[in-house]
Structure formats: C-alpha cells, structure tokens
Amino acid sequence: MIELQNVTKRYPGNREALSHLNLTIEQGEMAFLTGPSGAGKSTLLKLIAAIEKPTRGQIFINRKNITRIPNRKIPALRRHMGVVFQDHHLLHDRNVFDNVSLPLQIAGFAQVDINRRVRAALDKVDLLDKESMMPITLSGGEQQRVGIARAVVHKPAILLADEPTGNLDPELSAEIMQLFSDFNQVGVTVLIASHDLDLIMRLQKRIIRLRDGQCIDSQSIQSAQEYEVIN
Amino acid sequence: MAKTRHQQPLKRPNLKTRFRAYVRDHLRVLLFSLGKLYRTPFASIMTLLMIAVALALPTCLYVLLNNLQNVTNQWDDAGQITLFLDSGTSEKQIKSVKQQIANNENVEQVVYVPADIALNDFKQRSGFGDLLEGLPDNPLPPTIVVTPVNSAKKGNTLYELRNSLQKLAHVDQVQLDMQWLQRLQAISKIIQRTIFAIGVMLALSVLLVVGNSIRLDIENRRDEIEVTKLIGATDRFIRRPFLYGGLWFGLLGGVLALLLVFIVLLGIRQPTQELVSLYNSNFKLMLPSFKQSLSLILASILLGLLGSWLAVNRRISKIQPS
Known part of the structure; x- marks a missing residue:
C-alpha cells in the first residue's frame, strides 16, 4: 500500500531528515512511527501525503509512483487519504457538521450522501449530538475526535496521523488510539506517528522506530516485555 | 482474533451528482x-x-x-446660414436669389424672412419693443435663411456653401452660426x-x-x-x-x-x-x-x-x- 525505496529527504541548508529509508506498509496494516523528535517521523508522513517531495528515492502509494507527482494531481491523491493532526486544524468559522463534511463537499457528493456519511462518522467518534456546535466550544479531546471524523468521513484507504494524542490526557489518548484501531479493523491502512510508547505498545501493532532519518527497527511487538528485550 | 470486516470504499459520485454538487x-x-x-x-x-x-x-x-x-x-439646426440682403432689394430680385439658392444641391430649405416680419419677431423676442416703436424706419434688412442638407452641415462643404452664397447678387452679408458650436x-x-x-x-x-x-x-x-x-x-x-x-x-x-x-x-x-x-x-x-x-x-x-x-x-x- 505504502512503499518507500531508498528515500532521502534533505531540507535546504539542513542535514538529511531521512536518509536511504526503505519501508513497506501493507494494505490493511496498522503501524506506529516512533523515535525522538527530529528523527524524521513528520517528514515521513509529509512525503506520503505529498506535502513534501523526496530528494532521492521512490515513493509508491497503492502501486502508483508519487515521487514526482505534479501539483494538479495531488488533490486526487489526498482524497484517498485521511490526515489527522496534533492540533486538529479545524475551521473555526463553521460548525462541526460543516467541518466534517468538507472532504465530501470537495469530492462532490450528493447532499443526502453527505448527511448520511457525516452522521455515521460523527456517530463513530461519539459526537453525534454536537454536530451543530462550533469547534471552539468543544473540549480538546472532542476537537480531536472531530478532526478524526473529518479524516475518515470519505472512507479513505489510508489514514495518517501525526501525534494525534499529543495534547490529550492518557485516558483520552487511549480512546483515540482505540478509534484508529477500529478503523484498521475494517480494512483501513493506518500509520500513526507517536512518541507515546506506553500507549502504542499496548495496542500490539507494528512499531517503526526512526533515529536520525533512518529506520533502526521495525517489527510487530506483542508485549512490553518483548520490547524491553529488543532494547 | 475477530474476522476483519472490510468497509466498502465510497464510490466516486457519478458525473450528474458531481455536477449538481x-x-x-x-x-x-x-x-x-x-x-x-x-x-x-x-x-x-x-x-x-x-x-x-x-x-x-x-x-x-x-x-x-x-x-x-x-x-x-x-442646436444642430444652428448649421443654418443667414443671408442679409441689401435693404432696397425688390421682391422680384429676392425671388430670383431664392431660386438660385434653391438650385444648389447642398441646400435643403430656403426661407425668406421679409424685413417687417423680422422686425416684429425681434420686437417680441428681445423685449426692446417699446424702444423699436420709436424708430422711423425698419433698420433690419430682408433676410433669407438657408438650411444646408445634413451632409453639408460640417466642415469645408459648409464653408464653400457660405462662400458661394456670399458671391450672389444683392447679398450684403452672410452669417454662419457655426464656429461657436464647433x-x-x-x-x-x-x-x-x-x-x-x-x-x-x-x-x-x-x-x-x-x-x-x-x-x-x-x-x-x-x-x-x-x-x-x-x-x-x-x-x-x-x-x-x-x-x-x-x-x-x-x-x-x-x-x-x-x-x-x-x-x-x-x-x-x-x-x-x-x-x-x-x-x-x-x-x-x-x-x-x-x-x-x-x-x-x-x-x-x-x-x-x-x-x-x-x-x-x-x-x-x-x-x-x-
């Protein structure tokens, strides 16, 4: 589903954010990206979402080479993805419903389908009763869930998340991660950057560890003890 | 592990739906x-x-x-040319002048205004009526008002027409009220x-x-x-x-x-x-x-x-x- 071949990303005037990275994430897989800050987690997600382009190497999404994707083709690529941010990036001049419906409006769905899908997504994140509220009146956890509803409302094949629990307390974080896990259960490929090791180990999914732009370890971990052994 | 139930991907809306959207x-x-x-x-x-x-x-x-x-x-009719004739010109002579002017292809209309009518007109319009009553003779000459055809109302044609009118016998003065309009x-x-x-x-x-x-x-x-x-x-x-x-x-x-x-x-x-x-x-x-x-x-x-x-x-x- 997602394949990086020998990918290097160098920012102007800086050191390499990623160097010679090889990585494959299968369809329907759920994986965590972890590592210290500056290890290249965000850069990796940006390359997959075509926010940045690699300096060297090749990137394939669903067997399509997006390494040198022209700008006009990027919108179509992103419509197959859902992206969740740490600071949820909601639009504050419209209510929850309109925020969540945006990807469907962009793709040109009929209003009945939009209504149905938005309510389904809001139901999934347990915010059905808040659809007409403005984002600013919601709590941090609720705003993050609105962001997730927006990322999944169009049933994307790939769900990317950059520190989705970064601002949340442990209990809320666990709920959010459970949500991602649920989406993975219905076949969505999920890739989450997170440094919350305790939390991601409990989910027993593949953990990709980056350091200095390189993948130092990538395997499925069944338990915390196993993780200790590896280290 | 629970069997994975894959979600149906959303179909891209058809063209009609997308157009309506x-x-x-x-x-x-x-x-x-x-x-x-x-x-x-x-x-x-x-x-x-x-x-x-x-x-x-x-x-x-x-x-x-x-x-x-x-x-x-x-004021477009200001393209008119006014001919002041010599004071003593007889009716017969005036008729002949009128005829000559009317033969010109650039002339649309010729109107003769006898001196006494011109005076009456002037009395009414100017407000000098009482003053003019005191005059022994009519100071106004007989007048012919010439309206050129529209194509001749502008530029050189008009001036040429004026010059040719000027040369006619018994014509004292030709006045062209055009310049200020131009x-x-x-x-x-x-x-x-x-x-x-x-x-x-x-x-x-x-x-x-x-x-x-x-x-x-x-x-x-x-x-x-x-x-x-x-x-x-x-x-x-x-x-x-x-x-x-x-x-x-x-x-x-x-x-x-x-x-x-x-x-x-x-x-x-x-x-x-x-x-x-x-x-x-x-x-x-x-x-x-x-x-x-x-x-x-x-x-x-x-x-x-x-x-x-x-x-x-x-x-x-x-x-x-x-």
Missing part, C-alpha cells in the same frame, strides 16, 4: 462569501464606500456631459476624453481596493487554505469563495455608487431647473437611464471579479501545506 457548491459559496462581508461589517463598509466613490465620480461627470451633449445636439463640440470632446481618463484611473483604483481586500482575506485564511488543500481540495475549489467575495464587492459597490450618483444628480436638478428657466428653455437634467444604471453595476461586478482574480491568481497555488 458543483452547482450547489457555487450557491453555497455565494451565500458564504456574502456572510463573510456581513461578519466584518466595518471593513466591508469601508471597502464598499471606496469602490462606490471611485465609481460614482466618473459616472456623475459622464451623465452631466451626456446632458451637455443633449443640449448641443438640439468650439463647444471640441471642448466637450476634451471633457469627454478627460472623464474617460479619470474613469480609467478610478477603475484601476477599484481593482486595487478589491484586490487588496481579497489579498488580506487570503493571508488571514492561510491556515484554512492549507488544511483544505490537505484534505484534497483543488485550487479552483479554494479560489471560489474569494472570487465570489470580489463579485459581492463589485455588485454592492456598484449599487452603492448608483445610489450616490442619483443623490448627487437629484441634488443639482433643482438648481439646474432654476437656471434653465431663466433661459426659457425646456431643458431637463436627465438622470442615468435604466441601461446606463445596469451598465454601471455590471462594470462594477466585472471590476470586482477581475480585482479578486488578480489577487487570487497564483497566490492560492503558492500556499502549500507544510
């Missing part, structure tokens, strides 16, 4: 961008007033010029050009005013644009509300400009009426016609759209999520 989105954005103006009332009113003043000024001047041209057009027309042409130039400059300022407002709006919404791009919006989709914003600026600014024009013209209508009544004229200050009003608003809309397009063009595609 496209139309719906246009309507939604139309209202949304109007709402945006409403939510920042102070800034919106400032911008609209600037547009309105910039458009109202040349429009007022244009309408006034139009009125002036209407008046001078009514001067007036030349002046009005200068005024017309000047108004046009002012109009172009002010239209340019409307472009800049709209462009600047939209540019500021884009800068304020940079985050929003980035997010929308991240969830797969095309540049066109993002551009739309800004272009509609320009359309609203143009439409509302144009309506406001028209309102200003009417206020100004109605304000000077009364004094003009007083002035022309002193000249016994039935001239009436014309307000902009429906067609002119519509043109003003359409021009304003076009300026608004163009201004926002200039602001939006390239700027949207340069904003990329980071």
Whole structure:
C-alpha cells in the first residue's frame, strides 16, 4: 500500500531528515512511527501525503509512483487519504457538521450522501449530538475526535496521523488510539506517528522506530516485555 | 482474533451528482462569501464606500456631459446660414436669389424672412419693443435663411456653401452660426476624453481596493487554505469563495455608487431647473437611464471579479501545506 525505496529527504541548508529509508506498509496494516523528535517521523508522513517531495528515492502509494507527482494531481491523491493532526486544524468559522463534511463537499457528493456519511462518522467518534456546535466550544479531546471524523468521513484507504494524542490526557489518548484501531479493523491502512510508547505498545501493532532519518527497527511487538528485550 | 470486516470504499459520485454538487457548491459559496462581508461589517463598509466613490465620480461627470451633449445636439439646426440682403432689394430680385439658392444641391430649405416680419419677431423676442416703436424706419434688412442638407452641415462643404452664397447678387452679408458650436463640440470632446481618463484611473483604483481586500482575506485564511488543500481540495475549489467575495464587492459597490450618483444628480436638478428657466428653455437634467444604471453595476461586478482574480491568481497555488 505504502512503499518507500531508498528515500532521502534533505531540507535546504539542513542535514538529511531521512536518509536511504526503505519501508513497506501493507494494505490493511496498522503501524506506529516512533523515535525522538527530529528523527524524521513528520517528514515521513509529509512525503506520503505529498506535502513534501523526496530528494532521492521512490515513493509508491497503492502501486502508483508519487515521487514526482505534479501539483494538479495531488488533490486526487489526498482524497484517498485521511490526515489527522496534533492540533486538529479545524475551521473555526463553521460548525462541526460543516467541518466534517468538507472532504465530501470537495469530492462532490450528493447532499443526502453527505448527511448520511457525516452522521455515521460523527456517530463513530461519539459526537453525534454536537454536530451543530462550533469547534471552539468543544473540549480538546472532542476537537480531536472531530478532526478524526473529518479524516475518515470519505472512507479513505489510508489514514495518517501525526501525534494525534499529543495534547490529550492518557485516558483520552487511549480512546483515540482505540478509534484508529477500529478503523484498521475494517480494512483501513493506518500509520500513526507517536512518541507515546506506553500507549502504542499496548495496542500490539507494528512499531517503526526512526533515529536520525533512518529506520533502526521495525517489527510487530506483542508485549512490553518483548520490547524491553529488543532494547 | 475477530474476522476483519472490510468497509466498502465510497464510490466516486457519478458525473450528474458531481455536477449538481458543483452547482450547489457555487450557491453555497455565494451565500458564504456574502456572510463573510456581513461578519466584518466595518471593513466591508469601508471597502464598499471606496469602490462606490471611485465609481460614482466618473459616472456623475459622464451623465452631466451626456446632458451637455443633449443640449448641443438640439442646436444642430444652428448649421443654418443667414443671408442679409441689401435693404432696397425688390421682391422680384429676392425671388430670383431664392431660386438660385434653391438650385444648389447642398441646400435643403430656403426661407425668406421679409424685413417687417423680422422686425416684429425681434420686437417680441428681445423685449426692446417699446424702444423699436420709436424708430422711423425698419433698420433690419430682408433676410433669407438657408438650411444646408445634413451632409453639408460640417466642415469645408459648409464653408464653400457660405462662400458661394456670399458671391450672389444683392447679398450684403452672410452669417454662419457655426464656429461657436464647433468650439463647444471640441471642448466637450476634451471633457469627454478627460472623464474617460479619470474613469480609467478610478477603475484601476477599484481593482486595487478589491484586490487588496481579497489579498488580506487570503493571508488571514492561510491556515484554512492549507488544511483544505490537505484534505484534497483543488485550487479552483479554494479560489471560489474569494472570487465570489470580489463579485459581492463589485455588485454592492456598484449599487452603492448608483445610489450616490442619483443623490448627487437629484441634488443639482433643482438648481439646474432654476437656471434653465431663466433661459426659457425646456431643458431637463436627465438622470442615468435604466441601461446606463445596469451598465454601471455590471462594470462594477466585472471590476470586482477581475480585482479578486488578480489577487487570487497564483497566490492560492503558492500556499502549500507544510
């Protein structure tokens, strides 16, 4: 589903954010990206979402080479993805419903389908009763869930998340991660950057560890003890 | 482990659905961008007033010029040539002169005004009636008024006609009341050009005013644009509300400009009426016609759209999520 071949990303005037990275994430897989800050987690997600382009190497999404994707083709690529941010990036001049419906409006769905899908997504994140509220009146956890509803409302094949629990307390974080896990259960490929090791180990999914732009370890971990052994 | 139940991917809506969604989105954005103006009332009113003043000024001047041209057009029969004959010319001689003039192909009409009728006319019109009563003789000569054909009313043909009339026997003096009209027309042409130039400059300022407002709006919404791009919006989709914003600026600014024009013209209508009544004229200050009003608003809309397009063009595609 997602394949990086020998990918290097160098920012102007800086050191390499990623160097010679090889990585494959299968369809329907759920994986965590972890590592210290500056290890290249965000850069990796940006390359997959075509926010940045690699300096060297090749990137394939669903067997399509997006390494040198022209700008006009990027919108179509992103419509197959859902992206969740740490600071949820909601639009504050419209209510929850309109925020969540945006990807469907962009793709040109009929209003009945939009209504149905938005309510389904809001139901999934347990915010059905808040659809007409403005984002600013919601709590941090609720705003993050609105962001997730927006990322999944169009049933994307790939769900990317950059520190989705970064601002949340442990209990809320666990709920959010459970949500991602649920989406993975219905076949969505999920890739989450997170440094919350305790939390991601409990989910027993593949953990990709980056350091200095390189993948130092990538395997499925069944338990915390196993993780200790590896280290 | 529970068996994975894969979700059905959402089918891309068919062309008809997408087209209807496209139309719906246009309507939604139309209202949304109007709402945006409403939510920042102070800034919106400032911008609209600037547009309105910039458009109202040349429009007022244009309408006034139009009125002036209407008046001078009514004087087109001033292309007449007046022949003053020698005082002692007999009726027979006058008839022969008349005949000679009528034979000229450039002449449309010949009217003979006998001296006594001319005097009566003059008495009535000039207000010097009592004074003229005291004169022993009629000081006015017999007169022939020649109306050239329309094609001969301008330029050299007219002068040639005048010269040929001058050479006729018994003709004392030929008067051509044309020069002052030509001067007036030349002046009005200068005024017309000047108004046009002012109009172009002010239209340019409307472009800049709209462009600047939209540019500021884009800068304020940079985050929003980035997010929308991240969830797969095309540049066109993002551009739309800004272009509609320009359309609203143009439409509302144009309506406001028209309102200003009417206020100004109605304000000077009364004094003009007083002035022309002193000249016994039935001239009436014309307000902009429906067609002119519509043109003003359409021009304003076009300026608004163009201004926002200039602001939006390239700027949207340069904003990329980071």
